[in-house]
Amino acid sequence: MSERTQVTVFYDERVLRHAPDVNVAFLPGRLDKRIRHILSGLNVQWKYPEHPGRITAIMDLLQREPIPGVALASGAVATREQLSRVHTMSFLDDIFSLRDQSAWLDVDTTAVSPGSIEAAEVAAGTAIAAVEAVVRGTTESAFAIVRPPGHHAEPVRARGFCLFNNVAVAAAHAQAELGCERVLIVDWDAHHGNGTQDIFWADSNVMFIDLHRASPFYPGSGGLQDVGAGLGEGATVNIPLPGGAGDMAYLRAMNEIVVPAADYFKPDVILVSAGFDAHWYDLAMNVTYEGFAAMTAALQAISRKHCDGRLAFVLEGGYNTESLARGVHSVLSVLAGGPVPEPRVCGMEEVEQAIEFHRGAFVGDTE
Ligand SMILES: [Zn+2]
Numbered sequence: 440m441s442e443r444t445q446v447t448v449f450y451d452e453r454v455l456r457h458a459p460d461v462n463v464a465f466l467p468g469r470l471d472k473r474i475r476h477i478l479s480g481l482n483v484q485w486k487y488p489e490h491p492g493r494i495t496a497i498m499d500l501l502q503r504e505p506i507p508g509v510a511l512a513s514g515a516v517a518t519r520e521q522l523s524r525v526h527t528m529s530f531l532d533d534i535f536s537l538r539d540q541s542a543w544l545d546v547d548t549t550a551v552s553p554g555s556i557e558a559a560e561v562a563a564g565t566a567i568a569a570v571e572a573v574v575r576g577t578t579e580s581a582f583a584i585v586r587p588p589g590h591h592a593e594p595v596r597a598r599g600f601c602l603f604n605n606v607a608v609a610a611a612h613a614q615a616e617l618g619c620e621r622v623l624i625v626d627w628d629a630h631h632g633n634g635t636q637d638i639f640w641a642d643s644n645v646m647f648i649d650l651h652r653a654s655p656f657y658p659g660s661g662g663l664q665d666v667g668a669g670l671g672e673g674a675t676v677n678i679p680l681p682g683g684a685g686d687m688a689y690l691r692a693m694n695e696i697v698v699p700a701a702d703y704f705k706p707d708v709i710l711v712s713a714g715f716d717a718h719w720y721d722l723a724m725n726v727t728y729e730g731f732a733a734m735t736a737a738l739q740a741i742s743r744k745h746c747d748g749r750l751a752f753v754l755e756g757g758y759n760t761e762s763l764a765r766g767v768h769s770v771l772s773v774l775a776g777g778p779v780p781e782p783r784v785c786g787m788e789e790v791e792q793a794i795e796f797h798r799g800a801f802v803g804d805t806e
Contacts, residue, residue, distance in 0.1 A: 444510045446774040447578040449569045450498060451514025453561040454586050455491040456554025463541050465550065470543040477546070487550065488758045489587060489600040496760035497584055497767045504768065508775035510578065514565030514585070517608060522563060524611035525604055525638045530595045534559070534602060545598040547657075559587055559602035566609040566753045573749040574617040574708055580739065580774045582713075582752040582767070583609075590632035590712045590755050591658060599630065599658060606712045606753045607638045610645055613708050620644060623706035625697060626651070627689070627734060628714025628755040629723040631661030631677070635712065641669040646676065646704045649712075650692055652723050653679030676700055685725030686733065686782035689717070693737045701741045708749040709742045715757030715766035719785065728762075728769040729782040735773040750774070 461478065465471040478485045501509070522531055538556040543549070562585035569581035589606055591599030606624055613619040623646045624639075626632040631651040639645040651661050667675035678692045701709075715731070717724040742750040752770065757763035773779055 443576055444578040445508040445776060446580045446582065446771060447510045447512050447569075447572055448501065448771065449512050449514050449565045449572070449581060449583045451561045451565050453554075454494060454514070454558045454565070457552060457558035457587050458491055458554065459487045459541065459550035459552045461485060461487055461550070465541050465543045467542065470546065473546055474543050474548060477548070489756075491586075492760055493757065493763055494584060494586055496764040500764040500768055501771070506768070506771050506775050506777070509771050512568070512572070514561050514583070515568045516557075516560045517563035517567060517603070521567060521608055521612055522560075522603055524615060525594060525607040526592075527595050534597065544602075545596070547598050549598050549600055549602075551602070555587070555602065561585070562587060562589065563603045563605045563608040566605040566751075567612045569751040569753065570609040570613050570708065570710065571617060573751045574613060574619060576747075579748045580742070580750040580752070582771060582774070583754060584767070585754050588714070588755040589753070590626055590628060590635050590714075591630070592634040593637045598634075600756075601634060604634045604638060606710050607635050609751065609753060610639075610710055614644065619707035621646070621704060621706050623701060623704060623709045624648070624712060625709065625738060626712035626714075626755070627717060628712055629716040629721065630657055630714065630756060631679075632712055632755075633658045633660040636660065636665070636675055639671065640667050640675060641671040643670045643674050646674045646700065646706065648676040648678070648697055648700060650678045650680060650689060652682050652684075656682065656723065674704075680724070682723060683725050685719075685785050686727055686730030687784060689726055689730055690733055690737070690782065693734055697737070698741060701745055705745055707746050708751070709738060709746065711738060711750070711752045712755045713752045713770065714755035715763045718757070718759065718762035718766055720759035720762035721757065725785050727782060727785065728765055729780040731766050732769045732773045732779050733782050735770045736779040739774065
C-alpha cells in the first residue's frame with residue numbers, strides 16, 4: 440500500500456459560480472426593498488463581500504508558492520440526503536427552489552445568484568470529501584477550500600453569507616457513514632458559529648468549541664454560559680473574546696481549553712471551521728499568520744494524540760483576500776510538516792525596530 444499523503448487540498452471550481460450582484464433585481468420584492476433601504480443608509484457603495492475572488496486568491500497563491508507535501512483533489516456535490524442530516528426538508532425545498540435565480544435570503548444580506556445553489560451543494564460535498572479522505576486514511580489532514588461558507592447556516596435558515604452548514608454536514612456524514620462516533624469541531628472564525636452550535640446543541644457526540652469575538656459582534660450569540668442542553672450539555676464550549684484579541688489569547692485558549700476538552704472527549708476525527716477574518720487585516724481580531732500556524736500545530740498534535748492525525752479544515756470567512764490567502768498558506772505549511780513560526784505580541788517587532796532607529800537621538804550635547 441502506498442504511503443498516505445501528508446495533506447490534501449480539496450477544491451472544485453464550481454464554488455466560484457456563487458456570485459450575488461447587488462445591482463441586479465432580486466426576489467422576493469419585500470425583502471429586496473428592505474435590503475435596498477439598509478444599503479442606501481451606508482455611505483459607501485456596497486459590494487457583496489463574500490465573492491469568488493476570495494477563493495481564486497487562495498488558489499493563485501498556492502500555485503505561485505507551492506508547498507511540498509500538499510496534494511490537490513477535486514470536490515463533489517452533496518446529496519439531498521447528506522444535507523438533510525442537518526437541515527430540514529422544507530428548508531432544502533426552499534433553497535432548491537431558488538436554483539438559477541437571484542434572491543435575498545436574509546436581511547443580514549445573504550443572497551444568491553443563478554449558480555449559487557450548485558456552489559453550495561459543492562461546498563458541502565467538498566467538505567464531505569475532505570472528511571472522507573482523512574477518515575479513510577488516504578491523507579493525514581485535508582483542507583476544503585469552499586464557499587459559500589457554512590457556520591452561520593441553521594437547520595432552517597440561511598444567514599451570514601451561509602446557505603448550507605458545510606462543517607456540520609461533514610460531521611454528520613462522518614458519524615452516519617464513516618464509523619466516527621465522536622466528532623470534535625473547533626471554530627476559530629472571528630464570528631460565532633451560531634448555526635453549528637444550533638445543529639449540535641443537544642448532541643453529546645459532537646463537541647463544538649468556538650473562539651470568537653464576543654457579542655454584540657455579529658451574530659451576537661456564543662456566550663460563555665451557552666454550553667448546550669439535554670444530553671448535549673457540556674459539549675458546546677464557547678470562548679468569547681474582546682475585539683482585538685490576538686495570538687496569545689487564542690493560543691492560551693487552545694492549550695488550556697481545547698487540549699483538556701479533547702483529552703476528555705476523545706474525538707474520532709477533528710474538523711476545523713477555519714475562518715481567516717480573525718487576522719488583523721479584517722479589523723476584528725489580531726491574529727497573525729504565525730498565530731494561525733501555531734493553532735494548526737496545536738490541533739495537529741491533538742489529532743495525532745487522539746485520532747491518528749485525522750484533521751480536516753473547512754474554509755469559513757476571511758474577507759481581505761491577501762490575509763485570507765496567506766493565512767490558508769500558513770496553515771497548509773504546518774500541516775505539510777513545515778516549521779511552526781513563533782507567534783509574537785502584535786507591535787513588539789515594530790517597537791523594537793523603532794527603539795533601534797531612535798537609539799542615540801536624545802543623548803549628548805546637553806551637558
Ligand atoms: Zn467570520
